[in-house]
Amino acid sequence: MKRALLVAVMLGSAAVESAQQVPSFQVDPFWPQPLPNHWLLGSVTGVAVDANDHVWVVHRGYDSMTARTEIGAATTPKTADECCVPAPPVLEFDPGGKLVGHWGGPGDKYDWPVSPGGITIDPKGAVWIAAAGPPEIPGAGNVPTPTRSRTATTPSSTSSTSSPLPRPQDAHVLKFSRAGDFQLQIGKAGSPVGDDSTTGLNKPANVEIDPASDELYVADGFGNHRVVVFDATSGAYRRHWGSATQFKTVSCVRVARDGKVYVCDRGNNRIQVFDKTGKYLAQAAISETTKATGSVWDIALSRDPQQRFLYVADGHDQQVFIVRRDTLEIVGSFGDGGRIPGRFYSVGSVAVDSKGNVYTGETLEGKRVQKFIRR
Amino acid sequence: MPGRHAVIGSSFFAALVALGLVERALERSAAAEVRVMAPRFEVDPFWPKPLPNHWVLGQVIGATVDDQDHVWIVHRDNLLGANEAASSQNPPTASCCVKAPPVLEFDPSGALVGHWGGPAEGYDWPSSNHGITVDYKGNVWIGANEGSDAHVLKFTKAGKFLMQIGKPGQSKGSNDTENFGRAAKIFVDPKTNEAFIADGYGNRRVVVIDADTGKFKRYWGAYGHKPDDTSLGTYDPNAPPAQQFRTPVHCAELSNDALLYVCDRPNDRIQVFKPDGTFVKEAFIAKTTLGDGSVWDIAFSKDPQQKYLFLADGKNEKVYIMARDRLEILTSFGDGGRQPGQFFAVHSIAIDSKGNLYTTETYEGRRLQKFVYKGIGPVPREQGTVWPAR
Numbered sequence: 001m002k003r004a005l006l007v008a009v010m011l012g013s014a015a016v017e018s019a020q021q022v023p024s025f026q027v028d029p030f031w032p033q034p035l036p037n038h039w040l041l042g043s044v045t046g047v048a049v050d051a052n053d054h055v056w057v058v059h060r061g062y063d064s065m066t067a068r069t070e071i072g073a074a075t076t077p078k079t080a081d082e083c084c085v086p087a088p089p090v091l092e093f094d095p096g097g098k099l100v101g102h103w104g105g106p107g108d109k110y111d112w113p114v115s116p117g118g119i120t121i122d123p124k125g126a127v128w129i130a131a132a133g134p135p136e137i138p139g140a141g142n143v144p145t146p147t148r149s150r151t152a153t154t155p156s157s158t159s160s161t162s163s164p165l166p167r168p169q170d171a172h173v174l175k176f177s178r179a180g181d182f183q184l185q186i187g188k189a190g191s192p193v194g195d196d197s198t199t200g201l202n203k204p205a206n207v208e209i210d211p212a213s214d215e216l217y218v219a220d221g222f223g224n225h226r227v228v229v230f231d232a233t234s235g236a237y238r239r240h241w242g243s244a245t246q247f248k249t250v251s252c253v254r255v256a257r258d259g260k261v262y263v264c265d266r267g268n269n270r271i272q273v274f275d276k277t278g279k280y281l282a283q284a285a286i287s288e289t290t291k292a293t294g295s296v297w298d299i300a301l302s303r304d305p306q307q308r309f310l311y312v313a314d315g316h317d318q319q320v321f322i323v324r325r326d327t328l329e330i331v332g333s334f335g336d337g338g339r340i341p342g343r344f345y346s347v348g349s350v351a352v353d354s355k356g357n358v359y360t361g362e363t364l365e366g367k368r369v370q371k372f373i374r375r
Numbered sequence: 376m377p378g379r380h381a382v383i384g385s386s387f388f389a390a391l392v393a394l395g396l397v398e399r400a401l402e403r404s405a406a407a408e409v410r411v412m413a414p415r416f417e418v419d420p421f422w423p424k425p426l427p428n429h430w431v432l433g434q435v436i437g438a439t440v441d442d443q444d445h446v447w448i449v450h451r452d453n454l455l456g457a458n459e460a461a462s463s464q465n466p467p468t469a470s471c472c473v474k475a476p477p478v479l480e481f482d483p484s485g486a487l488v489g490h491w492g493g494p495a496e497g498y499d500w501p502s503s504n505h506g507i508t509v510d511y512k513g514n515v516w517i518g519a520n521e522g523s524d525a526h527v528l529k530f531t532k533a534g535k536f537l538m539q540i541g542k543p544g545q546s547k548g549s550n551d552t553e554n555f556g557r558a559a560k561i562f563v564d565p566k567t568n569e570a571f572i573a574d575g576y577g578n579r580r581v582v583v584i585d586a587d588t589g590k591f592k593r594y595w596g597a598y599g600h601k602p603d604d605t606s607l608g609t610y611d612p613n614a615p616p617a618q619q620f621r622t623p624v625h626c627a628e629l630s631n632d633a634l635l636y637v638c639d640r641p642n643d644r645i646q647v648f649k650p651d652g653t654f655v656k657e658a659f660i661a662k663t664t665l666g667d668g669s670v671w672d673i674a675f676s677k678d679p680q681q682k683y684l685f686l687a688d689g690k691n692e693k694v695y696i697m698a699r700d701r702l703e704i705l706t707s708f709g710d711g712g713r714q715p716g717q718f719f720a721v722h723s724i725a726i727d728s729k730g731n732l733y734t735t736e737t738y739e740g741r742r743l744q745k746f747v748y749k750g751i752g753p754v755p756r757e758q759g760t761v762w763p764a765r
Contacts, residue, residue, distance in 0.1 A: 029420035029715050034760040038692075040711050068666060069720055069738050070711075072690055079665035083692045084711030139457025139464075291468035292461065316461060318429075318471040337431045337459070337472030339742050341420050341715060345431075345459060364458070365739040368713045 022322060022332045023302065023309060025358060025372035027342035032097035032369060038073060039087035040065065044361035044369055045132065046119035046206070047349040050178070054100070055093045055351070055359050057369050058119040058129055061086040061104075064367075089116060090127070090180065095353070097371070103180030106167075110182045111189035113170050117221070118206030118252065118298070118349065122232060125178045131170035131189065133203040133222055137293055140346075140364050171201050173218055175235075186216075186235045195224045195244065198237040206264075206298070210255040210276070219253040219264065227253050227263055227278065241278030251348075252298045256307050256325070264312075267294040271312070271328065284328030287317050300350040300358070301325070311358055313350040318343070320350060320360065320372075334372065335360075341370065410753035413696050413705045414676060414683055416732060416746035417763045418716035423485035423743055429462055430475035431455065435735035435743055437507035437517070437560070438723040441532070445488065446481045446725065446733050448743050449507040449517055452493075453477075477504055478515070478534065483727070485745070491534030492517075498528055498539045506560035506573075506626075506723070510586065516561040519543075520576045520623070525554040527561055527572060540589035549578040549602035552591040558582075560626045560672070564650070571635060571650075573627040579604060579620040581627050581637055581648070595652035596620055597639065610641050612663045617642055621668075628673045630681050630699070641668035645686070645702060658702035664690050667720075674726045675699065685732060687724040692717070694724065694734065694746075708746070708758040715744070716760040 032055070035041070041057070042064035048056045065071045065086055072080025089112075092101030106112040117132025168190025175184035186201070187193075193200035202223025209216055209232055216232040226242030227250065242250065248267030255261050260281065261274040269290050273282040287295035295314045302309040302325075309331075310323040322332035335344045349361035356374035423446075426432075433451040440446050452474040461469035480489030494500040501519030508516045514537060515530045526541030541554040548556065556577030563570045563586045570586040574594075580602040582594040596602030597620045607617050626638035634655060635648045643662050647655040661669040669688045676683035676699075684699040693709035709718050719740035725733045730748035746761065 030762055030765065034710060034712065034714065034717065034762075038711055041713070066738070072664075072666065077665065078663075079667075080691050081661055081663060137458055139461075140459075287470065290470070291466070292458065295469075316458075316469040318469075336425060337429055338425065339432070339713065339740070340423075340425065343425065366713075367739075 021308075023356065024332070024375045025334055026375060028371045028373050029341035030097070031371035032093045032099070035087055035091075035099060037087075038083040038085050040071065040084045041087055041091075041367050041369065042089075043135070043346075043363040043365070043367055044349060045116050045363055046129070047351045047359050047361040047369060048119045048121050049351045049353045049359065050121040050125065051123065053095045053353045053355070055095075055353070055369070055371075056119055056121055056127065057091045057093070057361060058089055058104070058116045059087070059091070059361075059367070060115050060134075060363075061089045063115065063134070090119070090129070090176075092178070093369075101178070101180075103176075107182055110174055110185045111168060111172060113172075113174075113189075114167050115170065117204065118219070120207045120209055121178070122209040123211045126183060127176045127178055127180075128207040128209065128216065129174045129176070130204045130207050130218070130221070131172045131174065131187075132205045133170040135363060136222075137364065139292070170203050171223070173201065173204055173207055173216070184235050186218075186230055192223055195226045195240075195242065198240075201228065205250060206252040208253050208255055212259075213276070217253045217255060217261065219250045221250050225250060227261070227274075229276075239278065241274070247272075249294060251296070254299045254301060254310075256301055257305075258307075260325075262299050262301075262310065264296040264299055265294075266296050269295045271296055271299065271310070271323070273328070282328060284323070286312055286321060286323070286330070287314060290314070290316050292316060297348045298350050300352045303352050303354055303356050311350050311352065313347045313360060315344075315346045315348040315363065318345065318347060320347065320358070339366075342372075344370075409756055411705045411756065412751055413754050414730065415749040415752045415754055415761075416708060417749055417761050419745045419747050420715035421485070422745040423481045423487070426475055426479075426487060429471040429473050431459060431472040432475055432741045432743070434722075434737040435741060436503075436505050436722060436737055438725040438733050438735045438743065439508045440725045440727045440733065441509040441513065442511075442728075444483045444727045444729070446483075446727070446743070446745075447507055447509055447515065448479050448481075448723075448735055449477055449492070449504045450475070450479070450735075450741075451477070451504055453503075478507070478517070478530075480532070481743075489532070489534075491530075495536070498536050499526060499543050501526075501528070502543070505558070505576075508561045508563065510561075510563035510570075511565035512563075514563075516563070516570070518558040518560055518572075518575070519555075520557040520559055524557050525577075527555060527558050538589055540584065546577055548604045549574075549580045549594075549596065551578075552594075555582065557623075559623050562626075562628050564629050566633075567650070569650070571627040571629060573624045573638065576623040578602065579622060579624060581624065581635065581652070583650070583652075593652060595648070597642075597646060599648065599652050599654040610643070610665060610668070612643070612665075616644070616657070616659075620646075625670065626672050628675065630675055631679065632681070636673050636684065638670045638673060639668075640670050641666070643669045645670055645673070647702075656702070660686065660695065660704070661688060661691055664688075666690065671722055672724045674724045674732065677726055677728060677730045685724055685726065687721045687734060689718070689720040689722050689737065692719070692721060694721065694732070706754050706756055706758060708761045710759050712760070713740075714760070716746075716762055 089104035113131030117130035172187030503521030505520035
């Protein structure tokens, strides 16, 4: 049986001359390995790869599940014998796709998000998670909200996969050790602040670490319209830029080795490029005609020394664009709509390992992590 | 000497405890190693082939295989939301995706070779599709399970309308002889040209009609009783077995030896009848299952004796492989999840001439999957996700 499916598609003649250099991928339908304990992934909001090529996933767990049909073994009373149960919200997979770590959920010293957003692992091994608030996507249909799933059933009190509600509105980011020990919270849940604040956040979508300066870049986000930078060790405010007139939905921020900062302006269907001080350098439209949520959900940089390519997850057009970083020109794409391997519903996260393999996360009812092997 | 007795007593107790633990451990390891001989399957993650035109599936609510080993499905295109079917909106909000037509035909390689369906003059397209069957004459039957649906439809393979039995909004309950009550699935007996209808989501009966004229011939409820639409209340696994079917009556499949297997879904049981409605026997499956229930759909193995029965359980997310004669579960495969070989609400099951199984998933599962038959061999009692060896 042919286990590999070619999913890379070259777009147009522009790609022809550099076709050999444009990365191509094939989906691995058997990555990750099946979860133990009849655990289910909820809406996946973040995917990251650490220094050991372990893949980290954060998902909405219980709060994104339909209690009546999906998690019959996690309701009171149980309606199914063993299946299924929401997996813990933070999951760590080894390169073979085996689950090697899991944690997350409410604790005494921090505010676990109403809904997580992006996740990133810093060079020291700390795990950062944005508290992005639940997705507000018109027409997404059957997307349980925390309130709805709560009234539908009561989770078992011993379950580590559920979280007490009501929880205050997400307005913060969290830092944990890789074992899940709480280290730092920036911003106060329930106290959203505006685009000019130096103390807090408002539904930040995603996080990024600049190892060169030990700074945390926050895509802030779904409530605000800016990039804000903090000291990654102390959490002290450093600087910010952006406003409601500049950005529509700031869903990601990525820092390249050469110091360029890439911002997902999702609702405006564009990538904007800055230097680390926030000085505007360039922009590129991605799928200009996309309406509704917009096209630019997340960005990952290729792992070659020059970081020649950006991988842009478009969770509304259901594909990943391959963009030349120097020209910001789309040179390829892969994916399409669907629930079979290599296809997407709401691909909202993307990450790359040291071998160049791409990992995607699907939110809403996609609820998958997929691996695309670099050919 | 109470002290000495106490010592003897406690060490005796300790020995008992130790023995008990050892026994339990032995049972556990034996359970893990138990193998049964049964049909083996592996999921094919690349079947079917990707749909063209950015088409996507809604809830896939029926599956059947025709005599050319083409696989037919029916899905609820109408339930695809504005976010997922973004290209079907006016104006489109993205370059993907488009609602696929409700009836899709795949060849054995998994290529889409036919598609049709939807409202048109001359018949009432269901407000909610449910169940698809290609009969021995090559005609396609579709059920209808929601709201005012009270009919079944018959088409040619090309989608040309042939017959409608029942009228929407006209159901008079489980003793109506002209309309159905949100019918779930149809089986046509090649020997008698009778169609057996699992009726259904509103009614609590099996109906037999003439497959050419649509004329009602007979019908019956659980245990062969006259059906009664009185509410049964909520299913209680500890209560005596219900004397009526609990809606939905979800499948009615006739074996080669003329036994009709009925899915009494929320009652967690299969009831077996002669074609005339005489009750033969029943079997309970995952009896503690609540809500949607455990007995969703049935397919028989392809050997002449139909030695095995395959049962889809969309609540516990697995397919049971049963000895048909004893109605005994030998093994099961599947688990919850969105990866190949896993399920979210596995709703329908069908088998081709080579013994390969096809499953479809409703709710947010929305897939058609193929499980390749690998012959009879030793398998564990619970197989979980059946992937090929890598």
